[in-house]
Structures are given as structure tokens and as C-alpha cells.
Amino acid sequence: MGKQLERDLGLPAVTAISIGAMVGSGIFILPGLAMEMAGPAVVFAYFLAGVLVLPAALSKSEMATAMPEAGGTYLYIERAMGPLFGTIAGVGTWFSLTFKGALALVGGAPYLVLLFDLPVTPVALTVATLLIVLNVVGAKQTGRMQIAIVAVMLAVMVWFIVVGAPSVEGARFEGFFDGGIEGILGATGFVFVSYAGVTKIASVAEEVENPDRNLPLGILGSLVITAGIYVAIVTVMVGVADRAALTNTETPMQVAAANALPTLGVAAVVVAALLALISTANAGILSSSRYPFAMSRDGLAPDVFETVSDRFETPVNAITITGGVLLVLIAFVPIDDIAKLASAFKILVFILINVALIAFRQGSIEAYDPSFRSPLYPVPQLVGIVGGFVLLRYIGFVPLVGAVVITLGSMAWYYLFVYRRGGVPREGAMTDALRRSVGRDVVEQTxxxxxxxxxxxxxxxxxxxxxxxxxxxxxxxxxxxxxxxxxxxxxxxxxxxxxxxxxxxxxxxxxxxxxxxxxxxxxxxxxxxxxxxxxxxxxxxxxxxxxxxxxxxxxxxxxxxxxxxxxxxxxxxxxxxxxxxxxxxxxxxxxxxxxxxxxxxxxxxxxxxxxxxxxxxxxxxxxxxxxxxxxxxxxxxxxxxxxxxxxxxxxxxxxxxxxxxxxxxxxxxxxxxxxxxxxxxxxxxxxxxxxxxxxxxxxxxxxxxxxxxxxxxxxxxxxxxxxxxxxxxxxx
Missing domain, CATH: 3.40.50.12370 (Rossmann fold)
Incomplete structure (x- = not known):
């Protein structure tokens, strides 16, 4: 049996990692682009995206208390839907989280340029290298750093909201729904990735203290906090700045701050933006590196990814390969396409998460005994599934093609390198639930x-x-x-x-x-x-x-x-x-x-x-x-x-x-x-x-x-x- 990971992440670290994984490009980069689609209703788009993320957060909170192990999304979908779907979820989510980390680092470059005249790519590569080393050293250090970053970031954001609120002009919200339902749903799908980090902490559940309590509290608490901050900040942004100014800049938060805060406040916002984007990248490396680690333990990835460092007690090889992919993305891949792809795949993954919970509930996996259960089951899960498919309808053709490519690539990996070698002697809860359903039907006929x-x-x-x-x-x-x-x-x-x-x-x-x-x-x-x-x-x-x-x-x-x-x-x-x-x-x-x-x-x-x-x-x-x-x-x-x-x-x-x-x-x-x-x-x-x-x-x-x-x-x-x-x- 492989070496186990140390449980040393408490509730503050759990909440901080989740918030830090969310508050980044979602608020500092995307609002201007989303406003171009929906107009002032971008405020409602952020709220709606948070509502549609909630079912997956509830589902993941329940499954995390039943299976507090490294792997998160991969683990739950693999156990629920079998090794093939687990491979698709693991490979796809690993790439999408790594993409989002690269987006955060390169996306923070415009804010960095506001302070220093430095070349963007070398600085992004340097920061990425430091974060990789930090994650190798240990999750405890990662969690402590995340708490500090989130504390500073939240303080600046609250300052922006409190000071900027009196300057909000109601006239700027006229024609709130002029963008129509297509504009709102398009913007909702576009900013959906802003909330993707809410469930990232589940991927390091094996390192969380008292997971039965800290995981659901951290996931749901961070979602409520972040959604409130998003809606409040976007409301102030729309209310204090011209629409043209917000939609024609790569630093919309700084533009809004210049209209509402003193010079010191604007500088604080820029610093907070840099910290937020760094924390997003850090959380991305932390969580995404656990996917090859968990897949390796289940026989779906090479054994080398299962290695845990004796000195630092972290999956050093999984972190290293994840970091290598991150560096390649920063250096060579266009970020705009990556952002859209990450959002589309996140919607698909969250749909699968809700399906996975239904499979666990309907199946007969004796080991599935969560201490937290999603309320009003299965209503939230059905809302999340239907809502996800609706958003995919409006997110665009190219992102869907990219998600399909990742899916097909994952399937190819499974059949070429796993199934041909004998596969994995395990089936998902969905298979069992379907077997029980068919069995009940046959028993009734009999x-x-x-x-x-x-x-x-x-x-x-x-x-x-x-x-x-x-x-x-x-x-x-x-x-x-x-x-x-x-x-x-x-x-x-x-x-x-x-x-x-x-x-x-x-x-x-x-x-x-x-x-x-x-x-x-x-x-x-x-x-x-x-x-x-x-x-x-x-x-x-x-x-x-x-x-x-x-x-x-x-x-x-x-x-x-x-x-x-x-x-x-x-x-x-x-x-x-x-x-x-x-x-x-x-x-x-x-x-x-x-x-x-x-x-x-x-x-x-x-x-x-x-x-x-x-x-x-x-x-x-x-x-x-x-x-x-x-x-x-x-x-x-x-x-x-x-x-x-x-x-x-x-x-x-x-x-x-x-x-x-x-x-x-x-x-x-x-x-x-x-x-x-x-x-x-x-x-x-x-x-x-x-x-x-x-x-x-x-x-x-x-x-x-x-x-x-x-x-x-x-x-x-x-x-x-x-x-x-x-x-x-x-x-x-």
C-alpha cells in the first residue's frame, strides 16, 4: 500500500484554499468581457452562475465526507461511473485546472505591468516555478500561505465595496436586461469558471483535519462568501464606471477602483489582483497535482505518480509533471482559448458530479456512508444537470469541440494503456444502480x-x-x-x-x-x-x-x-x-x-x-x-x-x-x-x-x-x- 498523506489542513485553510481558488481571474479579468455580452445584467450572470454551481458543491460536499481521499472530482466520478468515466474526469480536470492556473498567471500580467515595467512571460514562468517548489515542500506551508493571501485580498475587496458603494449611480443599470436571455446565459457560462475552485479542496481531502466537518463547511462557506463578494464587486464596478471603459480594458477592476477609491486604494486593488491570481495558480497546482496521484493509486496512470516524498510527504512526481505542463502552457498556449475551454469542461464535469451523487444514492456501495447529506435530494442535482446543459448550449462551438477532444483523448488513454492491460477490477455505483433498476423491473415481471x-x-x-x-x-x-x-x-x-x-x-x-x-x-x-x-x-x-x-x-x-x-x-x-x-x-x-x-x-x-x-x-x-x-x-x-x-x-x-x-x-x-x-x-x-x-x-x-x-x-x-x-x- 502506498504512503498516506498527512492530515494537517484545518477549516481556515480549507476555506482559504477554496476562496483563493475562486477569487482570481473571475473577478479581476472576466467582468469586462462578460459585460460586453450581457450589459449591466452581468451582475445577475454572476449570481446565476453561483446558483448553478451550488448543486455540484452540495454533491461534492457529501461525497467528500464519504470518501475523504486525494483525487476529488476524479475519485467521485470514477467510483460512481466506473474507470472509463473516471479516466475522462481525471485527465480532463487535471488539464483544465492546470489551464486555469496558467490563465491566472498570464492573466495577471496586465496588472503587473501597471506597477513594474517587466516582461510578462519570464515573470510568469518564475512565479510558476516558485509555486511548484512551494507545493513540493508541503500542503501545510501551502495552506498557511493561502490564508495570508486570502486575508489581504478580502480586506482590499471589502474596502472597495464599502468605499465604492456610495458612488454607485442607478442610471448605469438602465436597460438591465437589454442583452436578452442569450446574452445573460452566454455571460453566465463564460463566468462559470469563476466558481470552479469551490470544489478544488475536495481533491486534497486526504490532507484535511476532521473532514466530516471541515469539508462541507469549507466548500459551502467559501461559495457563499465568494458569490456575495462577486455580486457586490460587480455591482459597484458597473455602478461607478462607464460601460465602454470596462469592456475595453484588460484590467477592469483597476478601472473601477480609479473611479471609486483614492490612489492608495487603486494600488491596493492592483496588489490584491496580483495576490489573487497567484493564489489561484497556487491552488490550481495543489489540487490538479492530486489527480495523477489518485489515478496512479487506482491503476489508471503510471505508478510513478503515486510516489510520496519521505521528506516532504507530498506527491512530488505528480506535482512536478503538473508544474511542467503549467510552464509549457504559459510559454506557448493562447490564454483566451484556454479560458473558454476550461469553463466548458468545468460545466461538463459539474454535470457529471451531480450524476455521480445520484448514482451513489441509488447504488448499493456499502462503504458509501457520508456524514453530510445534500438537502432536498435529488432536486438540486437535477437543477444542476439541466442548468449545465442549458449553459453549454450558449457557451459557443469551439469550447465544446475542445472539451470533446479532451474526452476522446482520455478515452484513448484508457483503452490503449489501461483496458488492454486487463483494466481495473472495479465498477461504478452507476452500474450497480442501473443493475438494481433492471433487476427490480425483472423481479416485477417475474x-x-x-x-x-x-x-x-x-x-x-x-x-x-x-x-x-x-x-x-x-x-x-x-x-x-x-x-x-x-x-x-x-x-x-x-x-x-x-x-x-x-x-x-x-x-x-x-x-x-x-x-x-x-x-x-x-x-x-x-x-x-x-x-x-x-x-x-x-x-x-x-x-x-x-x-x-x-x-x-x-x-x-x-x-x-x-x-x-x-x-x-x-x-x-x-x-x-x-x-x-x-x-x-x-x-x-x-x-x-x-x-x-x-x-x-x-x-x-x-x-x-x-x-x-x-x-x-x-x-x-x-x-x-x-x-x-x-x-x-x-x-x-x-x-x-x-x-x-x-x-x-x-x-x-x-x-x-x-x-x-x-x-x-x-x-x-x-x-x-x-x-x-x-x-x-x-x-x-x-x-x-x-x-x-x-x-x-x-x-x-x-x-x-x-x-x-x-x-x-x-x-x-x-x-x-x-x-x-x-x-x-x-x-x-
Whole structure:
């Protein structure tokens, strides 16, 4: 196990890191550009952005108390949605946070130029190098420095608000909504990145003291404080300066301060801007470097990123690679494009964060036990998801393309360097939640099948059916009808050539027909279940069977399993199974008097409801035990095993017969072998012909050729579509 990180960040440091990660380019650089889109309503855009960030803040606060480990966004999405989505979130968020750090450093250059005549890029690279070294030294030093920076920055901002408020002119807010809904939503999406830092502290949750208390308080408290500051400052900026002056400058905060504060105040604002932008970059390095660290621990990134320094107790390699990317961005990448890309990807990530919380709540991850729970769940999460997609609609085409590129690149990394090496033996809570949802749906369908009453069972035979097979089919039909309080019909289907007229009366009965009538009369007399019988003569047996089943309204059709054209219905069986208006059961080698164990073989998914109902009815009638065989693969995830156990337990509760559920920690072939070895009768689903073929192709056909096993191949009338089957097979 890798070395653990020291918990030495208290609530002041947590709040300071969050505020410092937010208050930077969002207030010192972006207001002028956003005002160009929305006009005076830029004030409302900052407020709306804060509201739409709140759901993700609530979601992340809850998940952070359940999983106070390094990794933040990556960790939660990976645990919720699986390794693939975790890789996308980890790689994408790592890049976007690093981009934002570069934006803060280069974006602070115009303010730096106001004080000193220095070259922008070398200074930005120098500051970035110092911050990288500081983060290597330790999070405690980082947190202490962050507290000092935020304290100075907030003091200057409060000064600006208090002194500037009396100078606000109401006339400057005329035509507040002239920019229209598109302008407001466009500006909201543009400034959304201003709040992105609110959840950054979760990425260093493993280093937070008393995370159950300090994480939610720090995240939500910093959001409320920052949103209030943003709205107040932007209100003063709009109210004290001309619109043209704010939209045509790279230092809008300084322009507003020059109209509201004395010279000393303007200098203080410039210094605060520099401190804010440095703190944003510092928080970006601190949090983004934990993403490769956490991904490495989970097997989604090279092991080198997991190394923790013995001296400084920080993930030195992860910090170093993050710093290297930051330096490259500062030196070579256009900042405007990076800012838009970061904002678009942050919206996408926050959407995924809200989806992740829903997945955790709906899943069955036993280790998920947060001490803080998002209030009013799931309303805030749904608002955050819908609101995020609305903002993406107005943020622009190019940023979305960039986000898609990052997403595809992350997927390529996963499939090329993780999945091909065996992947990660872990699944997300969303997979488990979906499995539970599908399982509940199947259980409800199964309950309806098992509890169905008044079933009419049709036994279809021909003049070539042997008396022994005929007797076996009628015995099974009687058992099914008895448990379901229904009746039995037996029909002998005879086929004549097309050129031969169909008989018009019983006088044309053959000797075989008369023998059939005699056997049925004796059987009906001895049976406690009503048995009706007769012959059906046609030119096309398969159509006759289907039409007769529909005409008399039967619920279940029993036929002999065909192994060639000389038995029963021959090649017509497949067509009948596909077109019959009821459940169809192919019966092979059934000796009901010898049945003690009825094995239900996996569908490579949840069991077909019709199959479960048939197995239960037969077992109840003959006093046998039903055994369900469900493979889950070797070393299944804990959530999969738990959900599978719950599903099988619910199935057992629906059955009247005794049930023995066997979870096979191997593949489907092993489950089939086990079932064939331990069962007197095997019940399989005909929907999956490939699985049925595997069963009957084993050796010398042990199911049909031997004397130890009978087989019922069930074709349910209500069959899931291909997509549904694919989803069920993937989940189960």
C-alpha cells in the first residue's frame, strides 16, 4: 500500500484554499468581457452562475465526507461511473485546472505591468516555478500561505465595496436586461469558471483535519462568501464606471477602483489582483497535482505518480509533471482559448458530479456512508444537470469541440494503456444502480408470471409422437395447470398434401387418430384437471399450431424438443416459437417421477420471468427444489456480488417451491457444466440460442442422449429486444 498523506489542513485553510481558488481571474479579468455580452445584467450572470454551481458543491460536499481521499472530482466520478468515466474526469480536470492556473498567471500580467515595467512571460514562468517548489515542500506551508493571501485580498475587496458603494449611480443599470436571455446565459457560462475552485479542496481531502466537518463547511462557506463578494464587486464596478471603459480594458477592476477609491486604494486593488491570481495558480497546482496521484493509486496512470516524498510527504512526481505542463502552457498556449475551454469542461464535469451523487444514492456501495447529506435530494442535482446543459448550449462551438477532444483523448488513454492491460477490477455505483433498476423491473415481471392464474396449457403432438413422449407432455401440462388453477388442451396436428381435400367429418379418422382419441378419453377420465382434446388437420402444420393457440387463447404451448426432421414438428419448431402468441416450452426426456432438483440455467443476464415461473410450477407440483445458477465472473466487484445476492433473494421469495441460489464465480460455461451435473431437469431460455446450443453441443449431448436429465427450453411470449438483452448481459 502506498504512503498516506498527512492530515494537517484545518477549516481556515480549507476555506482559504477554496476562496483563493475562486477569487482570481473571475473577478479581476472576466467582468469586462462578460459585460460586453450581457450589459449591466452581468451582475445577475454572476449570481446565476453561483446558483448553478451550488448543486455540484452540495454533491461534492457529501461525497467528500464519504470518501475523504486525494483525487476529488476524479475519485467521485470514477467510483460512481466506473474507470472509463473516471479516466475522462481525471485527465480532463487535471488539464483544465492546470489551464486555469496558467490563465491566472498570464492573466495577471496586465496588472503587473501597471506597477513594474517587466516582461510578462519570464515573470510568469518564475512565479510558476516558485509555486511548484512551494507545493513540493508541503500542503501545510501551502495552506498557511493561502490564508495570508486570502486575508489581504478580502480586506482590499471589502474596502472597495464599502468605499465604492456610495458612488454607485442607478442610471448605469438602465436597460438591465437589454442583452436578452442569450446574452445573460452566454455571460453566465463564460463566468462559470469563476466558481470552479469551490470544489478544488475536495481533491486534497486526504490532507484535511476532521473532514466530516471541515469539508462541507469549507466548500459551502467559501461559495457563499465568494458569490456575495462577486455580486457586490460587480455591482459597484458597473455602478461607478462607464460601460465602454470596462469592456475595453484588460484590467477592469483597476478601472473601477480609479473611479471609486483614492490612489492608495487603486494600488491596493492592483496588489490584491496580483495576490489573487497567484493564489489561484497556487491552488490550481495543489489540487490538479492530486489527480495523477489518485489515478496512479487506482491503476489508471503510471505508478510513478503515486510516489510520496519521505521528506516532504507530498506527491512530488505528480506535482512536478503538473508544474511542467503549467510552464509549457504559459510559454506557448493562447490564454483566451484556454479560458473558454476550461469553463466548458468545468460545466461538463459539474454535470457529471451531480450524476455521480445520484448514482451513489441509488447504488448499493456499502462503504458509501457520508456524514453530510445534500438537502432536498435529488432536486438540486437535477437543477444542476439541466442548468449545465442549458449553459453549454450558449457557451459557443469551439469550447465544446475542445472539451470533446479532451474526452476522446482520455478515452484513448484508457483503452490503449489501461483496458488492454486487463483494466481495473472495479465498477461504478452507476452500474450497480442501473443493475438494481433492471433487476427490480425483472423481479416485477417475474412476480406477475409466477402469480398468474387460470392458465390454459396446450399440448401439441402429431401422429408420429410416441405414447411415452405424449404422456410426458400431458403430465407436465397437468402439473402446470394444477399449480396455476388452469386447464389442459391436447391437440393432435395432422398434415395432408395440398392437393388432398381436408376431411369434413370424424368418419375419416385413421386408426392412429382413433387410438389417440381412446388414450385421451382414458386420460381425461382419470385426471383431476380438465383435459380437452381433439385433432386438427391442415395443409400447413406450423400455421395450424399458431392459429389454434391464438383461437383458443392458450397461455402456454408444450411441444417435444426436435432433434431432426423426423421428430414431432421438425424444422417448423423455430417458426412456431417465433410466432406463437404464448409461452412455448420444448420438452426433452422428462421423467417427472424422478425429478428432485430443477436447475435454472443463466440467461447471461437476469432470468427470463417465464422460465422462473415454469421451473417453480414444476417443482411445486413434484416436490422438487429449484436451483438458480448465475455466473458473475472471477473476483466480482463487491457491489455486483451484493446486487446479485439481493436479486436472487427476491426471486426465491417469489417462488412457492424451495429455492437454492448458486452464484458461480466463473464463466457461463462453468455454470452450465455445474447445472447439468447436479440437476434432474434443466430449464433454459430459448431466447439465447447461442447459450442453448452450447448446452446441447456438449460431448454426446448429455442432456438429451442420457437418462439422467430432462430439459425444458422456454421461449417467453414477452421477449426483450436486442438492446435490452445487451444491457442485461453487460450488467449481470
Amino acid at each position: 412476480e406477475a408470471e409466477v402469480d398468474a392464474g387460470g392458465d390454459e396449457v396446450l399440448v401439441a403432438v402429431t401422429d408420429r409422437t410416441s405414447p411415452a413422449v405424449e404422456r410426458s407432455l400431458i403430465d407436465l401440462a397437468t402439473d402446470l395447470a394444477r399449480t396455476r388453477e388452469g386447464g389442459v388442451r391436447v391437440a393432435q396436428f395432422d398434415e395432408t398434401p395440398d392437393q388432398t381435400p381436408l376431411p369434413q367429418s370424424a368418419s375419416t379418422l385413421t386408426e392412429a387418430d382413433e387410438a389417440f382419441e381412446a388414450r385421451m378419453a382414458d386420460r381425461a377420465t382419470d385426471s383431476e384437471i380438465p383435459i380437452r382434446y381433439g385433432e386438427v388437420v391442415s395443409h400447413d402444420t406450423r400455421h395450424a399450431v399458431v392459429n389454434y393457440a391464438a383461437e383458443v387463447g392458450v397461455d402456454t404451448l408444450l411441444i417435444e424438443r426436435s432433434t431432426g426432421s423426423d421428430t414431432l414438428l421438425g424444422s417448423d419448431v423455430g417458426w412456431i416459437e417465433d410466432h406463437a402468441p404464448c409461452d412455448v416450452i420444448e420438452v426433452s426426456n422428462l421423467d417427472r417421477d424422478a425429478v428432485e432438483r430443477v436447475g435454472v440455467i443463466t440467461d447471461e443476464g437476469p432470468f427470463d420471468p417465464a422460465k422462473v415461473a415454469i421451473a417453480d410450477a414444476l417443482s411445486t407440483a413434484v416436490g422438487a427444489t429449484v436451483t438458480f445458477y448465475l455466473p458473475v465472473g472471477a473476483d466480482p466487484a463487491e457491489s455486483r456480488r451484493n446486487t446479485t445476492d439481493d436479486y436472487l433473494s427476491e426471486l426465491a421469495g417469489l417462488c412457492a417451491a424451495p429455492v437454492d441460489a448458486r452464484v458461480v464465480e466463473s464463466d457461463t460455461d462453468d455454470a452450465i457444466d455445474l447445472a447439468a451435473r447436479d440437476s434432474d431437469v434443466l430449464v433454459v431460455s430459448g431466447v439465447q440460442r447461442d447459450l442453448t446450443d452450447r448446452l446441447f453441443d456438449r460431448g454426446s449431448d448429455p442432456v438429451t442422449a442420457g437418462t439422467e436429465h430432462g430439459t425444458l427450453v422456454v421461449y417467453g411470449a414477452s421477449r426483450p429486444g436486442r438492446l435490452r438483452r445487451a444491457v442485461e448481459r453487460w450488467l449481470f
